[in-house]
Amino acid sequence: MLWGRQTYRWSDLDFEANAKDGSGIDWPLRYKEIASWYDYVEKFIGVSGSIENLPQLPDGQFQPPMEMNIVEKDVAARIKKEYNDTRRMIIGRCAHITESLPGRTKCQYRAKCELGCPYGGYFSTQSSTLPAAVKTGNLTLRP
Ligand code: SF4
Structure with a gap:
């Protein structure tokens, strides 16, 4: 399993999928109940990405996206045109910051x-959670 800091929001397409399929146990929440927590986490950890207005892949509190290379830009433009914008290749939404954060x-x-x-x-x-924990004054680090 590889995270690679790729950080995507789920939409109701995901939260409702198993209920619609009739398999497994329905999620006990829906997107609107968790959206503000996505906001909170994205701002804290720093997620860069592009705003796409895709209902199946909700946008978030993103820092500016990384830039695609010249080949990626060309492929993305061709996919968008060929599929009349019903298919899209986008830059990864990842927990790499493109704007500095405190510390x-x-x-x-x-x-x-x-x-x-x-x-x-x-x-x-x-880089993130331990320094934040130290700031609370409630953390003791022991070797
Ligand atoms: S600055 Fe840090 S996050 Fe960015 S490429 Fe270098 S090691 Fe990776």
Whole structure:
């Protein structure tokens, strides 16, 4: 299982899917009940992405999207045209910041993420949740 910090909202297409299919147990909530929590988390962890107005993939509190490369831009434009905008290739929505946050510097695009990020460019416990916990004064770190 690989997260790769790809961070997408579910829509009611997902929350209602098993109820409609008649399999498994229906989710106990729907999108509108969880949307404000998506807002909260996205702002806290920092998620970059594009606004697309797709009902099946709700937009969020995104930082500016990363830029597609020249080939991706061309493929995306061709898909959009060929399928009359019913199919779309979009940039990933990922927990890499494109604007710096307090205590974190925006991604430097060095592709060294597997070594850990000294800038806090991607969301991690070390860059985000532990510093926030320290700030509360309720955290004691013991070696
Ligand atoms: S290591 Fe940090 S700065 Fe470098 S590409 Fe990964 S997230 Fe960006």
